[in-house]
Amino acid sequence: MTTIRLTVNGSAHTVDADAQTSLLSVLREQLDLTGSKYGCGEGQCGACTVLIDGKAQRSCITKVGTVSQKQITTIEGLASGEQLHPVQQAFLEAGALQCGYCTSGMIMSAVALLRRNPEPKESEIIAFMDGNVCRCGTYPRIVSAIQKAAKLAKGTSAGKGAGR
Amino acid sequence: MSEELQKQISLEPERYELAAAAPYRFDLDRRDFFRFLGAGILVASVLKPAVIAQESGGARQRRGDSLPKEIDAWLHLGENGKVTVYTGKVEMGQNIRTSLSQAVAEELHIPMGNIEMVMGDTQFTPFDMGTFGSRTTPTMNLQLRKVAAAAREMLIGLAAAQWGTDRQNLSAAEGKVTDAQTNRSLEYSALTKGQQLTQTVTSDTALIPASGWKVAGQSALKVDGREFVTGRHRYPSDQKLPDMLHGKVLRPPSFGATLLSVDTQKAEQMGATVVHDGNFVGAAAANAELAAAAISAIHAEWKSEPQPSSKDLFDYLRKNTVEGKDPTGDGDRYDVGAVDQALSSADHRLQQTYTVSYIAHVPLEPRAALAKWDGDKVTVWTGTQRPFGVRGQLAEAFRIPEDQVRVLMPDTGSGYGGKHTGETAIEAARLARAAKRPVKLTWTREEEFTWAYFRPAGVIDVSSGVRNDGSITAWEFHNYNSGSAGIRTYYEIPNQRIVFHAANSPLRQGSYRALAATANHFARESHMDEMAHSLKMDPLEFRLKNLKDERLRAVFTAAAKQFGWGIRDKTLPGRGFGMGGGYEKLGNIATFAEVQVDRKSGDVKVVRVVSAFECGAIVNPDNLRNQIEGSNVQGLGGALFEAIEFDNGKILNGRMSQYRVPRFSDVPVLETVLLDRKDLPSAGAGECPMIGLAPAVANAIFDATGVRLRSLPLVPEGLKAS
Numbered sequence: 001m002t003t004i005r006l007t008v009n010g011s012a013h014t015v016d017a018d019a020q021t022s023l024l025s026v027l028r029e030q031l032d033l034t035g036s037k038y039g040c041g042e043g044q045c046g047a048c049t050v051l052i053d054g055k056a057q058r059s060c061i062t063k064v065g066t067v068s069q070k071q072i073t074t075i076e077g078l079a080s081g082e083q084l085h086p087v088q089q090a091f092l093e094a095g096a097l098q099c100g101y102c103t104s105g106m107i108m109s110a111v112a113l114l115r116r117n118p119e120p121k122e123s124e125i126i127a128f129m130d131g132n133v134c135r136c137g138t139y140p141r142i143v144s145a146i147q148k149a150a151k152l153a154k155g156t157s158a159g160k161g162a163g164r
Numbered sequence: 165m166s167e168e169l170q171k172q173i174s175l176e177p178e179r180y181e182l183a184a185a186a187p188y189r190f191d192l193d194r195r196d197f198f199r200f201l202g203a204g205i206l207v208a209s210v211l212k213p214a215v216i217a218q219e220s221g222g223a224r225q226r227r228g229d230s231l232p233k234e235i236d237a238w239l240h241l242g243e244n245g246k247v248t249v250y251t252g253k254v255e256m257g258q259n260i261r262t263s264l265s266q267a268v269a270e271e272l273h274i275p276m277g278n279i280e281m282v283m284g285d286t287q288f289t290p291f292d293m294g295t296f297g298s299r300t301t302p303t304m305n306l307q308l309r310k311v312a313a314a315a316r317e318m319l320i321g322l323a324a325a326q327w328g329t330d331r332q333n334l335s336a337a338e339g340k341v342t343d344a345q346t347n348r349s350l351e352y353s354a355l356t357k358g359q360q361l362t363q364t365v366t367s368d369t370a371l372i373p374a375s376g377w378k379v380a381g382q383s384a385l386k387v388d389g390r391e392f393v394t395g396r397h398r399y400p401s402d403q404k405l406p407d408m409l410h411g412k413v414l415r416p417p418s419f420g421a422t423l424l425s426v427d428t429q430k431a432e433q434m435g436a437t438v439v440h441d442g443n444f445v446g447a448a449a450a451n452a453e454l455a456a457a458a459i460s461a462i463h464a465e466w467k468s469e470p471q472p473s474s475k476d477l478f479d480y481l482r483k484n485t486v487e488g489k490d491p492t493g494d495g496d497r498y499d500v501g502a503v504d505q506a507l508s509s510a511d512h513r514l515q516q517t518y519t520v521s522y523i524a525h526v527p528l529e530p531r532a533a534l535a536k537w538d539g540d541k542v543t544v545w546t547g548t549q550r551p552f553g554v555r556g557q558l559a560e561a562f563r564i565p566e567d568q569v570r571v572l573m574p575d576t577g578s579g580y581g582g583k584h585t586g587e588t589a590i591e592a593a594r595l596a597r598a599a600k601r602p603v604k605l606t607w608t609r610e611e612e613f614t615w616a617y618f619r620p621a622g623v624i625d626v627s628s629g630v631r632n633d634g635s636i637t638a639w640e641f642h643n644y645n646s647g648s649a650g651i652r653t654y655y656e657i658p659n660q661r662i663v664f665h666a667a668n669s670p671l672r673q674g675s676y677r678a679l680a681a682t683a684n685h686f687a688r689e690s691h692m693d694e695m696a697h698s699l700k701m702d703p704l705e706f707r708l709k710n711l712k713d714e715r716l717r718a719v720f721t722a723a724a725k726q727f728g729w730g731i732r733d734k735t736l737p738g739r740g741f742g743m744g745g746g747y748e749k750l751g752n753i754a755t756f757a758e759v760q761v762d763r764k765s766g767d768v769k770v771v772r773v774v775s776a777f778e779c780g781a782i783v784n785p786d787n788l789r790n791q792i793e794g795s796n797v798q799g800l801g802g803a804l805f806e807a808i809e810f811d812n813g814k815i816l817n818g819r820m821s822q823y824r825v826p827r828f829s830d831v832p833v834l835e836t837v838l839l840d841r842k843d844l845p846s847a848g849a850g851e852c853p854m855i856g857l858a859p860a861v862a863n864a865i866f867d868a869t870g871v872r873l874r875s876l877p878l879v880p881e882g883l884k885a886s
Contacts, residue, residue, distance in 0.1 A: 021453060029451060034402035035395020037577070039528050040609045044820035047528055075395030088393040095385060095786055098794055099257030100392035101399060101528040101577030126828045133820070135528045135578055136257050137797025138790065139831045 004068050008033065009077025019065025024048045026064045027074060035075035035104045039133070046132030049105035049112075050074050056112035075104035078111065087111050090149035091142070098136035106132050110146045119150050197362070201240045201248070204356040207315045208238040208290075209307040209365045235290045235364075237304060239268065239311045241319075245339060245353035247272065247279045249308060252292025253300050254284035254549060255575040256583070258850050259787045260300045262387045263380075266784060267305045270380040271312035271372060274339045274352070276387060284551040284573035294550035296581060296675060298749035298848025301783060305846060309380075310365045313372070318363055322355045374781035374842035381842075383786030399577050400547035401532035401606045408534070409437070411595040411605035412455035414445035414462055415615065418813030419671070421466040431458035437599040438462070448595040448603045471813035472670040478519050478623045481645045484668040496648055496666070501659030506638035510629025512698055517625050518687035520646055520876040521807035522618040522671055524818075526825055529577020530612040535592035536602040541568045546589045547576030554586035561590045562597075580798070581675035582616055613818030618808055619676030620669060622646020624687040629659075634701050634709045641688070645669060647680025650748045650855060653688060655710040671810060677795075678851040681748040682802065682858060686876055689744035689859030694872065703743060703863065704729055713747070715778055715841075719754040720745055722837050723776035727756035738762055740868025744859030750847035751779040755796070755856030757832075759864040766882025769832075770800060770861055776837040777853050780844035788849050793834050795853035801826045803858035805880045 006013045008031060015030045027033045027050070036059055039047030043058035050059045051073035078085040084092070087110045097103045106129070113120060113128045120128070125146050134142065197206055237251045249268055255261045261281050269276045282288055284295075316336045323341035324331035333345050342349040374381060391397040416423070426445055428438040436449040436458035447458040472480045507513060533546035542562065548554045551571040559566045576583065588605055596603035607615070622645045629638035639657040648664035676682075696706035704724055711717055723743070724730070732741045738761045745754035758772040773796050782788055805824050809816040817823045858876055866872050871883065 018453070025452065028402075032404070033395075034398060034404075037399075037529065038401065038606065040820035042609075042819060042821055045528065079394055084390075084393065091393045092385065092389045095389075095790055097257075097386065097389070097392055098259065098790060099528070099576070099578040100386075100389075100397065103392050104395045107393065130828045133528065133825055133827060135526055135580075135798065135825065137794035137826065137831075139797060139826075139828050140793060140834055141790065143828070 004064055006068060006072060008072045009074060017064050019063060021064050022060050023062040023064045023067055024059040027059060033074050033076050037101055037104060046105040046109060047102050049108040051108055051112055054115055056109045075108060086152035087149040090145040090152055094141050094145035094148055096138055096141040096145035098138055102132060102134045106142055114150060114153060198360045202242055203358055203360055204240055204242040205315060205318055205359055206238060206240050206362045207311045207365060208235045209311045210234050237290060237307050237311060239315055241315055241352060241356050243353060243357050245278065245351060247274060248282060249279060250282045250289045251304055252284060252289045252552060253304050254295045254573045256579040259386055262384055263784045263787060264305060264308055265387055266380045266384055267309045268312040270377055271309050272316050273336045286551050286555045287570045291552050294553055294584060296549055298851045301846050301848040302750055305783060309371050310369045314363055314365045314369050319352055319355050323350050380783050384784055398574055399529055400545055400574050401529055403534040403545045403574065405534065405536060405602040408602040408604055409448040409450060409599050410452040410455045411446055411448045411592055411603045412459045413591050414459050414464060417466050418468045419471060420813060421468040424465040424467050427463040430461040434458050434461060439595055439598045444594060446591060446595050448599045468813060473811040474809045477621055480670060481623050481667045485644060485665045486668060487665065496664040498652060498660060498662040503638050503640050503659045503661040506659035507627060507629045510637050511632045512630050514695055514698060515627045516691060516694060516874060517623065518690060518874045520622050520683040522621040523802050523806045524613055524618055524808055524823065525580045525582030525676060527578040527580060527582055530607040530609060531588040532606040533588040533592040534602060534604040535596040537597055540564060542593050543570045544589045544593055545572045545574060547583055548573055548586060549579045549583045553584065554589050557586040558589055558593060580677040584675055609820055610818050614815045617672040617674035620646045620673040622683050624683060626687055626691045628691060628695055630695055630699065634699055634706055636710050643684060646683040649679035650681030650684040650746060654713055654716055654747050656712050678748065678854045681855045685744060685746045685855040686858040690862050690874065693863040715752045716747055718839060719752045719776040719778050722839060723754035723756050723774050726835060726837050727774040738868055740864040742860045742863025742867055744856040744863065746855055748852040748855055751777060751849060751852030753777050753853050753856045755860040757860035757864045759861060759868055761865060761868045761883055763885035766884040768865065768879045768883050772833045774835045775853055776839060778839035778841055779847040779849050781842045781846045782838060782840045783846050785838060788838060789836050791849045792836050792853040796834055796857055797826050797831055799854040799857035800830055802876060803861045803878060805877045807877050807880055
């Protein structure tokens, strides 16, 4: 056990954990940020996706000891108060979910994509998002939601805060 | 549930995991309701209104203290105008929390936002057999509409009494009862103030016809969607309690292994609570990592028996039938006419065998449970499609009465028929009892792949006879193990023999979205294509020639039109077109697929899928499209590449990195045609839309390459030129 300092959603936290523990486990169990989900434990499904310094990473295979100097953003840190992030808003409006268990990871990956590429083509969305699994099969709606979010973000300045 | 539906469900022997649990009979004192809910009005729906009416002398409004047994849903309208609906159905992504709210809002004339749905809590919701079989829309949606309509009529009655006027002059709208003549109105909350009225719904409760729907019949977004896009929704695996421990179970090295000896000393020294009870060995510790470490420190010896392998699966199933042992006793055999004679006198005969593999549900949220004991009472939060079934299993496991068990089901991360059983609930409860603290247990993905149950594998033999003019005269169909859902043919054939042969399955098997309808439609609709080809007939023309059912003809015709069946471009190399369709769970589907096959690389890509679906009056068009799209995407996995491989009691590909599920890059262009039959009762849509896909794709691959594939998955390794 070591003491590890983490910056999550802009707040500083100190946790006692083995440095080898997964970031996902620390987020969920110690910081009670349960929006990031366990799906496979091997970085194959994307349900655990968070942003680390703005990049999408699989928190289930990220060791907590490796991220102490970095900015971590989870789904809980995306909205500004009651104001949803454009990607969240677009998922809601496009009905881009059924059970919703993949949704946090999908949204976080989409936020990372739009930071890098604010107006992605459909083929670029598919290529970037291919590591995220939606078992309910809402993929076409997620693609539409990301396109919609790109438009929303362009129209407002809300998108600029993405990823912090 | 109607007798007919009950019968239909009992005829599906592949629901192996359900066993036959005696239906629970609900009984409650009406005073308990109001003590708990507060004053207001309460309307209950009962399973058999006619019987209840008889027992209670036909009285509709009940003033005694007892409520009828066999309630399947109830609604409470409080003094604050808030409506709370109680149903044992559960939400796992079908969006019934939304569609059921629409039903209530429609009949009660209140905004959807004023409705709270309490679902799948065995303490507060009436008994429900489970959320499966696409029954929520045809049964619960209808029952809740009746309940809401009865509540509306009660409110009108209360207003009429208060104003001393004829109820004929009054109408309900926007949460108020209004007298059009005098223009006075009363809010529902004012009418329910101080009341403690109960009523049961009878079969003559008048409903708004679908043609007059204003809220139902319209697209509505997921009512609590905001909770999901913000990560706030707490799934079963997100549940927590103070002082909670984390549990982990020691798994046998192979299926059917028995425990010879176990040494738990090291695990106990690590500070874990260790339980060894029969074949169960588990540990609970302060965190999941410690619990896992404790399990790793346990030394156990197991005795394993040799077991079959997936390589020999289909031979094994044929050789291991258990004729006459079907638990339902009938319904596994259908005979009409003289099949043998008709086969021998047919102009053309065709005999083929089709197979389907075991596949896994892979719900993205694995099974999870949090259990807490309070004396000899246990409460469990768990992801299940059958909270009442799991309650029964807990009661049985711990030898306690069911009223000492409460099961709650927070909206879970999908099920697809895979969450009918209570393993995790029992495991968590066993550990919690030993630790004397709440215990949470979440299965790993590998556990989910190995210790859950699979969609049954199967072998299907089809023999057919057809006349030169394209009329099918004989049809013999034998399904080994995969199940009897959708086994009967909807084509007009005078001589038929259709048999389901139960078999000893080498793997634990159970329900999967659409059950065996996927396998049976794959075999039937592939065979239809083969027959059409042997007659050199157009496969659509051939189907329509042998199909009288108007609803099925309508979906085939609509899908063909949208697809452009008559004008498809046959000049593209590697491009093929095919169709499949049928009838299941009261819905009608026709699916047309376009594939692109690269024989050099072996790559098979489904590029476009057109589905035409009809399930009576549509409740929520956008959600219906969502379900149809999802069925096609999920169906793509089982059609093209999903298969569980196993050998000698071990799963060989039980990880996400080894078991391929459909991803973004696999998804074709999906076009959906909805046929809205406002004149017909609404049916469910979670399963039926899936069944046409596999045969449509197989038939399209044949069209593209001349290669006929008769096994699901069709192309796990691609399709190379041989």
